[in-house]
Amino acid sequence: MGLLRxxxxxxxxxxxxxxxxxxxxxxxxxxxxxNPVDVMLAEQDASPELIQAIEERYGLDEPLHIQFLNYIGxxxxxxxxGFPGFADAPPGLLQGDLGLSMYYERPVSDLMLTRLPPTxxxxxxxxxxxxxxxxxxxxxAATRRNQPADHVSRIVALIGVSTPSFWIGIMLIILFSVxxxxxxxxxxxxxWRDPSHYGYGxxxxxxxxxxxxxxxxxxxxxxxxxxxxxRVERSSMIESLQKEYVKLARAYGVSxxxxxxxxxxxxxxxxxxxxxxxNLTSAIGGAVLIEMVFSINGMxxxxxxSIQTHDYQLVLGTTVVIxxxxxxxxxxxxxxxxxxxxRVSYGEGS
Amino acid sequence: xxxxxxxxxxxxxxxxxxxxxxxxxSLFLAGCADDAEEDLxxxxxxxxxxxxQLNITQQVAPIEWxxxxxxxxxxxxxxxxxxxxxxEYDVQTVDPQPKIAADTPExxxxxxxxxxxxxxxxxxxxxxxxxxxxxxxSFTAPVEEQTDNMPDFDMIEDAExxxxxxxxxxxxxxxGAFETVTLATYIxxxxxxxxxxxxxxxxxxxxxxxxxxxxxxxxEFADVTLWEDYWDEPSQIPSIRWEPAEDDAGRVxxxxxxxxxxxxxxxxxxxxxxxxxxxxxxxxxxxxxxFYLAFNCQEGPTADPDVRRAVAYCHSTSAFVDDVIGEAxxxxxxxxxxxxxxxxxxxxxxxxxxxxEFDPDRAQELLDNSDAIEEGDEIRFISPPDDLREQWCELxxxxxxxxxxxxxxxxxxxxxxxxxxxxGDADEFNxxxxxxxxxxxxxxxxxxxxxxxxxGVNQGHFYESDxxxxxxxxxxxxxxxxxxxxxxxxVIEEILEEVVWIPGWNTLSAIAYDEDRVENVLPDTxxxxxxxxxxxxxxxx
Numbered sequence: 001m002g003l004l005r006x007x008x009x010x011x012x013x014x015x016x017x018x019x020x021x022x023x024x025x026x027x028x029x030x031x032x033x034x035n036p037v038d039v040m041l042a043e044q045d046a047s048p049e050l051i052q053a054i055e056e057r058y059g060l061d062e063p064l065h066i067q068f069l070n071y072i073g074x075x076x077x078x079x080x081x082g083f084p085g086f087a088d089a090p091p092g093l094l095q096g097d098l099g100l101s102m103y104y105e106r107p108v109s110d111l112m113l114t115r116l117p118p119t120x121x122x123x124x125x126x127x128x129x130x131x132x133x134x135x136x137x138x139x140x141a142a143t144r145r146n147q148p149a150d151h152v153s154r155i156v157a158l159i160g161v162s163t164p165s166f167w168i169g170i171m172l173i174i175l176f177s178v179x180x181x182x183x184x185x186x187x188x189x190x191x192w193r194d195p196s197h198y199g200y201g202x203x204x205x206x207x208x209x210x211x212x213x214x215x216x217x218x219x220x221x222x223x224x225x226x227x228x229x230x231r232v233e234r235s236s237m238i239e240s241l242q243k244e245y246v247k248l249a250r251a252y253g254v255s256x257x258x259x260x261x262x263x264x265x266x267x268x269x270x271x272x273x274x275x276x277x278x279n280l281t282s283a284i285g286g287a288v289l290i291e292m293v294f295s296i297n298g299m300x301x302x303x304x305x306s307i308q309t310h311d312y313q314l315v316l317g318t319t320v321v322i323x324x325x326x327x328x329x330x331x332x333x334x335x336x337x338x339x340x341x342x343r344v345s346y347g348e349g350s
Numbered sequence: 351x352x353x354x355x356x357x358x359x360x361x362x363x364x365x366x367x368x369x370x371x372x373x374x375x376s377l378f379l380a381g382c383a384d385d386a387e388e389d390l391x392x393x394x395x396x397x398x399x400x401x402x403q404l405n406i407t408q409q410v411a412p413i414e415w416x417x418x419x420x421x422x423x424x425x426x427x428x429x430x431x432x433x434x435x436x437x438e439y440d441v442q443t444v445d446p447q448p449k450i451a452a453d454t455p456e457x458x459x460x461x462x463x464x465x466x467x468x469x470x471x472x473x474x475x476x477x478x479x480x481x482x483x484x485x486x487x488s489f490t491a492p493v494e495e496q497t498d499n500m501p502d503f504d505m506i507e508d509a510e511x512x513x514x515x516x517x518x519x520x521x522x523x524x525x526g527a528f529e530t531v532t533l534a535t536y537i538x539x540x541x542x543x544x545x546x547x548x549x550x551x552x553x554x555x556x557x558x559x560x561x562x563x564x565x566x567x568x569x570e571f572a573d574v575t576l577w578e579d580y581w582d583e584p585s586q587i588p589s590i591r592w593e594p595a596e597d598d599a600g601r602v603x604x605x606x607x608x609x610x611x612x613x614x615x616x617x618x619x620x621x622x623x624x625x626x627x628x629x630x631x632x633x634x635x636x637x638x639x640x641f642y643l644a645f646n647c648q649e650g651p652t653a654d655p656d657v658r659r660a661v662a663y664c665h666s667t668s669a670f671v672d673d674v675i676g677e678a679x680x681x682x683x684x685x686x687x688x689x690x691x692x693x694x695x696x697x698x699x700x701x702x703x704x705x706x707e708f709d710p711d712r713a714q715e716l717l718d719n720s721d722a723i724e725e726g727d728e729i730r731f732i733s734p735p736d737d738l739r740e741q742w743c744e745l746x747x748x749x750x751x752x753x754x755x756x757x758x759x760x761x762x763x764x765x766x767x768x769x770x771x772x773x774g775d776a777d778e779f780n781x782x783x784x785x786x787x788x789x790x791x792x793x794x795x796x797x798x799x800x801x802x803x804x805x806g807v808n809q810g811h812f813y814e815s816d817x818x819x820x821x822x823x824x825x826x827x828x829x830x831x832x833x834x835x836x837x838x839x840x841v842i843e844e845i846l847e848e849v850v851w852i853p854g855w856n857t858l859s860a861i862a863y864d865e866d867r868v869e870n871v872l873p874d875t876x877x878x879x880x881x882x883x884x885x886x887x888x889x890x891x
Binding site: 032049050053103106111114115170173177178181184185187199292293294302304305310 | 413496500
């Protein structure tokens with residue numbers, strides 16, 4: 001089986017998983033106590049007519065099973081084939097419509113499209129920071145095992161793993177923004193915007209400010225990833241360096257540098273690749289907090305706001321999309337794993 | 351498709367890693383370098399350098415700009431600069447003054463008809479004059495479109511334009527707060543709004559206020575620019591940008607790092623440290639809100655007024671407010687905001703003296719003598735997800751435990767909390783802790799929070815007393831201010847004597863600002879107009 005077919009298979013297998021995510025999320029959100037309309041109209045002398053009008057506007061007056069069919073988008077299909085009782089059914093998840101946010105009064109998909117790029121920018125830069133620092137440090141720790149460099153690396157990793165990212169963020173802000181005044185304390189400058197939007201005179205200035213605004217949140221979010229990747233890199237490298245073929249290479253007089261680069265490094269990256277894929281979830285969780293601390297207008301902040309405002313459709317939409325992103329992350333990890341490791345088959349019987 | 355060869359994949363990975371490392375390193379160095387290229391901006395200023403722009407940090411992101419639809423305070427902070435009200439409150443008061451209206455309303459038919467003359471000079475940002483039809487649309491659209499603001503206008507039976515600059519409202523019943531609350535409504539451009547309501551709300555709001563809407567990205571920023579043809583005295587600040595920062599630490603850091611000029615939403619715990627910072631000042635004023643403990647007067651042990659008095663005696667609300675709220679609020683012992691009390695000349699000193707002093711012996715005696723509770727019985731408190739209100743409940747429960755009577759506090763999410771206190775079920779709660787933002791008239795507190803028609807809606811105390819409820823309605827349906835005042839005093843004194851509530855505190859409406867950047871920017875009595883940015887005195891230094 002080729003890589004393409006393997007990839008297609010993995011995506012096909014993901015469909016029931018994604019459907020399961022949508023079903024479970026829908027049921028969980030609907031099992032939350034209270035009525036979202038009551039929360040929306042808290043502190044108001046709302047008449048029954050107003051409550052009914054709002055419930056109708058958001059489809060909350062329908063029975064739960066109809067709400068589910070509407071949400072998934074089955075009702076829309078039934079409407080297309082003229083099934084009685086579904087004439088005015090709205091498009092749903094299958095048609096790419098995640099409903100209307102009760103708080104923002106905007107389509108959920110529109111809100112997410114504007115919030116996804118900042119989160120991706122933050123996560124990608126955090127992972128870049130993590131990989132660029134963790135891999136050299138992990139290799140260094142493994143090759144200098146039980147020496148001062150190894151001890152320092154392990155202490156750094158231990159601190160990184162055990163310190164909450166939001167706390168690191170707050171400390172970085174206090175030190176570099178409030179005390180030293182070197183870097184901005186929050187929000188991002190988006191490189192895809194026009195420089196005049198921020199009052200900057202040139203694209204260079206825009207990029208420069210993008211980097212300056214990105215440094216603190218990138219470090220805050222990337223530290224945990226850096227620490228976990230470094231620990232795995234170190235142990236994986238140590239294991240590789242003890243393999244028989246490495247000993248054989250040494251016996252043949254191959255230089256340590258070449259052994260490290262050619263024989264030990266590559267197989268050591270397999271656990272790292274797995275870890276990076278699976279760490280997407282913790283990175284999304286971390287991004288929620290980091291976006292709040294640094295006032296970054298991303299998906300994490302949107303999720304928190306949707307929960308705080310009991311925005312039923314938005315909670316559903318963000319949770320489902322984050323679930324989908326995780327599934328896609330796992331698939332990409334599997335594909336990368338298969339691509340890197342020749343021992344991994346594409347599913348053909350041996 | 352064929353599998354990629356090992357050789358090709360190895361080169362790709364190496365290149366990717368190498369280029370990634372190079373890019374990341376160079377980005378990091380570029381970002382940190384203080385002596386970067388000459389054409390790069392000054393590192394000391396992280397606020398985008400837009401000349402003449404005032405930057406304000408909000409604690410919650412605004413969402414929309416049409417006052418017919420919007421009902422959140424943080425959107426109001428922006429659109430109060432875009433629209434003029436028919437009447438507007440003087441800064442830091444709840445005294446409505448004519449703005450688009452030319453004079454005070456003429457009241458006929460015992461308070462069921464209001465005739466309002468309009469000024470001729472106000473114009474909208476698109477150059478069209480403000481007419482009676484615009485006023486009528488602004489008052490009737492919330493009901494016709496069943497927006498969230500419908501309850502504020504549903505007493506209007508009919509609205510009619512007598513001529514282009516005179517409007518007449520007929521009410522279903524005489525409504526005392528119509529003059530003090532309802533008439534302070536923002537006027538929208540009816541034609542523009544009706545052409546495309548969604549665009550009007552989200553992209554192109556048109557009012558007649560001192561600023562024009564410029565651009566906004568929800569959750570990120572909202573910009574307004576000075577309207578040079580403003581019909582009234584113009585502001586001195588060329589443009590304003592609001593940016594939200596929900597996290598307390600992040601918001602305070604922005605202020606301390608001087609990345610914003612003004613910050614609203616000062617966390618009580620950070621009040622002193624911000625005040626101590628050189629170059630940053632805090633301005634505050636009482637707002638219209640009130641936080642309180644309310645008892646279940648219908649069922650359970652707290653149906654007995656002596657049990658309620660015992661709960662009041664077993665702790666000191668004023669000591670709690672001093673210790674926990676500190677400079678961010680003030681203790682009050684009446685169920686309306688202090689600005690309302692001041693405006694109506696209520697006897698607040700007398701009411702504050704009625705506060706139950708901490709007297710555990712008296713509390714124990716009342717509980718021992720009550721048939722509604724036995725030693726060891728639990729009084730159940732519920733709190734919304736708010737630390738201060740939960741702490742208040744916990745303090746009372748600790749004190750009850752000390753005198754041999756139990757209690758427990760359940761912190762509930764908003765949905766569950768609302769459902770629970772609305773139920774009036776003593777198995778679910780005996781006391782609840784809540785707050786109310788109020789408004790420009792006592793009716794907004796006393797009818798909404800105490801009248802029997804609001805039981806299970808806005809109030810869960812279910813307090814019963816025919817005369818009490820009659821007085822509330824009588825005050826609501828009178829336009830004789832003296833009569834209303836006397837009735838409200840009687841109602842409030844009954845609330846305090848019967849301990850339907852234990853009033854707690856009023857939070858101060860406050861802003862922190864950079865002294866080197868701004869002057870005369872003031873907080874207002876309402877979060878919706880804090881900081882007050884439609885005043886001509888506010889300026890950048």
